[in-house]
Amino acid sequence: MQLSRLDKLDDYRWQIPRHGKMRVPGILYASEALLQAMDDKVYEQVCNVATLPGIVEASHAMPDAHWGYGFPIGGVAAFDPGNEGIVSAGGVGFDISCGVRTLHTGLTPADIRGRQKALADALFNRIPAGLGSTGTIRLSNREMTAMLRGGAHWAVEQGYGTGPDLERIEEQGCMAGADPEQVSEQARRRQRDEMGTLGSGNHYLEVQRVAQIFDEELAAAYGIGLDDIKLSIHCGSRGLGHQIGTEFLKRMAKAAQQYGIALPDRELACAPIDSPVGQQYLGAMRAAINCALANRQIITHLTRQVFAELFPGTHLSLLYDVSHNTCKEEIHRVGHEQRRLYVHRKGATRAFGPSHPDLPPALRPHGQPVLIGGTMGTASYILAGGTQEQELAWHSACHGAGRSMSRRRATRLYQGRDIQQRLESRQILVRSPSLRGIAEEAPDAYKDVSEVVLAAERAGLARRVCRLEPMIVIKG
Amino acid sequence: MTGHWEHFEHVADIGIRGIGPTPADAFSQAGLALTALITDPAKVQPRRGVQVKLEEQDLDYLFFDWINAIVYQMSTHHLLFTRFEVKIDGSRLQADLWGEPIDLQRHAPAVEVKGATFTELSVRQEGDQWIAQCVVDV
Numbered sequence: 286m287q288l289s290r291l292d293k294l295d296d297y298r299w300q301i302p303r304h305g306k307m308r309v310p311g312i313l314y315a316s317e318a319l320l321q322a323m324d325d326k327v328y329e330q331v332c333n334v335a336t337l338p339g340i341v342e343a344s345h346a347m348p349d350a351h352w353g354y355g356f357p358i359g360g361v362a363a364f365d366p367g368n369e370g371i372v373s374a375g376g377v378g379f380d381i382s383c384g385v386r387t388l389h390t391g392l393t394p395a396d397i398r399g400r401q402k403a404l405a406d407a408l409f410n411r412i413p414a415g416l417g418s419t420g421t422i423r424l425s426n427r428e429m430t431a432m433l434r435g436g437a438h439w440a441v442e443q444g445y446g447t448g449p450d451l452e453r454i455e456e457q458g459c460m461a462g463a464d465p466e467q468v469s470e471q472a473r474r475r476q477r478d479e480m481g482t483l484g485s486g487n488h489y490l491e492v493q494r495v496a497q498i499f500d501e502e503l504a505a506a507y508g509i510g511l512d513d514i515k516l517s518i519h520c521g522s523r524g525l526g527h528q529i530g531t532e533f534l535k536r537m538a539k540a541a542q543q544y545g546i547a548l549p550d551r552e553l554a555c556a557p558i559d560s561p562v563g564q565q566y567l568g569a570m571r572a573a574i575n576c577a578l579a580n581r582q583i584i585t586h587l588t589r590q591v592f593a594e595l596f597p598g599t600h601l602s603l604l605y606d607v608s609h610n611t612c613k614e615e616i617h618r619v620g621h622e623q624r625r626l627y628v629h630r631k632g633a634t635r636a637f638g639p640s641h642p643d644l645p646p647a648l649r650p651h652g653q654p655v656l657i658g659g660t661m662g663t664a665s666y667i668l669a670g671g672t673q674e675q676e677l678a679w680h681s682a683c684h685g686a687g688r689s690m691s692r693r694r695a696t697r698l699y700q701g702r703d704i705q706q707r708l709e710s711r712q713i714l715v716r717s718p719s720l721r722g723i724a725e726e727a728p729d730a731y732k733d734v735s736e737v738v739l740a741a742e743r744a745g746l747a748r749r750v751c752r753l754e755p756m757i758v759i760k761g
Numbered sequence: 762m763t764g765h766w767e768h769f770e771h772v773a774d775i776g777i778r779g780i781g782p783t784p785a786d787a788f789s790q791a792g793l794a795l796t797a798l799i800t801d802p803a804k805v806q807p808r809r810g811v812q813v814k815l816e817e818q819d820l821d822y823l824f825f826d827w828i829n830a831i832v833y834q835m836s837t838h839h840l841l842f843t844r845f846e847v848k849i850d851g852s853r854l855q856a857d858l859w860g861e862p863i864d865l866q867r868h869a870p871a872v873e874v875k876g877a878t879f880t881e882l883s884v885r886q887e888g889d890q891w892i893a894q895c896v897v898d899v
Binding site (some may be wrong): 351355380419474485550692 | 774799822839863865869870872876879880882896
C-alpha cells in the first residue's frame with residue numbers, strides 16, 4: 286500500500302482522508318512495515334465500506350488486514366439504525382462466528398512429552414477434522430432449533446461441558462435475538478452431521494506451551510504461567526453458517542438495489558437494519574453464532590474426554606471463547622452520547638477493555654482475553670482488550686496473522702510432508718487428513734504474527750499477555 | 762463437456778474458471794475446477810448421480826447459485842463430482858452431477874469449500890468462448 290495516500294496520525298494509526306463517496310474517513314492500525322506489505326485492495330475496501338449508509342465515525346482496518354470479500358478481512362465498522370444504518374452479510378463473512386477458545390490444562394511440557402504422540406493420535410481420532418468428516422451427533426429438527434436458540438447453553442444442557450464454561454464465552458454462551466425460523470431448510474440440512482466437527486482450511490486444534498510472558502500481572506489474572514500447557518480450538522459455524530452467508534449475500538445484493546443503496550462492490554451486499562431482510566439476516570446470523578458456540582462447546586467436550594483418558598484427573602477449564610466474524614448490537618460512546626450501534630467485525634475480535642460491564646466479574650478488572658491464532662509453525666498470542674480510557678475501533682483487535690500468500694502459490698512452493706517433517710524435528714506434531722491442506726497452510730504463507738500483535742499493542746487496541754508455541758496441531 | 766478449466770489467484774482464497782463454447786459448457790468446466798480444489802478429478806469415479814435444478818434471470822447469479830448448489834450437494838451427500846451434464850435454457854438450469862462418496866484415503870481432500878463469492882464473479886463471452894468464473898471461499 287502506498288503510504289503517500291495516508292495521513293499519519295501516529296506511528297501505528299494512519300488515516301485515509303474522506304474522498305469521493307466516503308461518508309467517513311478510514312483508519313488503519315498498523316506499523317509502517319505492515320502497511321507497506323498490505324495489499325492495495327485493503328485500501329480500496331476500507332474506502333468502499335466508508336461509503337455505506339449509516340456508518341459511524343470511521344471505517345477501520347486491523348493490523349492483520351488483507352483482501353477480503355467486500356469488507357477487508359480485519360475490517361471493523363459500526364452502523365447507526367437511527368441514521369439509515371445497514372447490516373451486511375458481506376461484512377460478517379461466510380464462516381459466521383468463526384472463533385477461538387483457549388482452555389487451561391494444568392499440565393506441563395514434561396507431562397506431555399512422553400505421551401505427545403499418543404495425545405496427538407487420540408485427539409486426531411476423536412475430533413472429526415477435514416472435508417467429509419462427520420460428527421456422531423444427529424439433531425432432529427426440533428433439537429436443531431433448540432441448539433440455534435441456546436448456543437453453548439444448549440450444549441451444556443445436553444451434557445457437553447459444565448455451567449462454569451458459560452461465563453467464559455462471549456454473550457455468556459448464548460446469543461440473544463437468534464431466530465431459528467430464518468434458518469433455511471438447506472442450512473439445517475448442511476449442519477445435520479457437522480455438530481462437533483472442526484472443518485478444514487485454517488481451522489485447527491492445538492496443544493500449546495506458554496513460551497513467553499509479556500505482562501506478569503495480567504498473565505496471573507488470566508491463570509497463565511510460563512511453560513503452562515494450554516489448548517486452543519479454532520473453528521466456526523460449519524455448513525450452517527456458510528449456507529446462511531451465501532443465501533443472504535444474494536438476497537442482500539438484490540435488497541440493496543431495491544432500497545437504492547449504491548454499492549461500489551456487489552460483495553458489500555447489505556440492507557437497512559430495520560428492513561425485513563435486515564431483520565431476517567440478523568435473526569439467522571445470531572442463530573449461526575449460537576451454532577458456532579455450541580460447536581466449540583462440543584469439541585471441548587470431546588477434547589476433555591481424550592485428556593481424561595490419557596491424563597486422568599486433569600480438568601480443562603475455559604480461559605475464554607472469542608468470535609471473529611460477527612455483527613453485534615452494542616452500546617458505544619459517540620461524542621458525548623451513548624448510542625446503540627451494529628458493529629461488524631470481519632476477521633476481527635471484540636476486545637473489551639477493563640471495567641466493561643459485559644465481562645464476567647473475574648475478568649472485569651483486567652479486560653477481555655483476546656485470542657490470536659498464529660500458524661502451526663510459529664506462535665499464537667493472548668492479549669487483553671484495550672484500555673479503560675480509550676475506545677478504539679469499537680473495542681476491537683486483530684484476529685490472526687493474516688495470509689500473505691495464496692493457497693495456490695503455497696502448494697507450488699511447499700510439500701505437506703516436508704512441512705510435517707520439519708515441524709516434527711522441532712517437536713511439533715501435525716496431524717491432518719490432507720498433506721495438500723498442510724501445504725496450503727504453510728507457516729510461511731502467513732504474515733509474521735508477532736509483528737501483527739506488536740502493532741495491535743502499540744496502536745492501543747490490546748495489550749500482549751503471552752505467546753504460545755504449538756506442540757500438537759490437528760488440522761482440518 | 763467440451764472446454765477446459767483453470768484456477769486463478771486470490772490472496773486468501775482461490776478462483777475457479779470454466780471455459781467452453783457455450784455457457785453450459787463453461788458451467789460444467791467450472792464444476793470440475795471446483796472439484797480440482799479438493800482432489801484430482803481423475804481420482805473420482807462417476808458412480809452416483811444427483812440432479813440440480815435452478816432458476817435465475819441474471820447469468821452471473823445463476824453461476825453463483827450453480828457453484829453453491831454443487832457445494833450443497835457435496836456437503837449434504839458427502840460426494841465428490843467428476844462429471845457435470847449441464848443444460849441452460851433461458852433462466853433455467855438443469856444438471857446431472859456424477860461422482861462418488863468421499864474416500865478420505867483415496868481422495869485426501871485438501872479443503873472444504875464454504876461457498877461461491879461475488880469476487881471476480883462473471884459469465885461472459887470472449888470471441889467464440891464462454892467464460893464463467895468466481896472466487897470461492899475455502
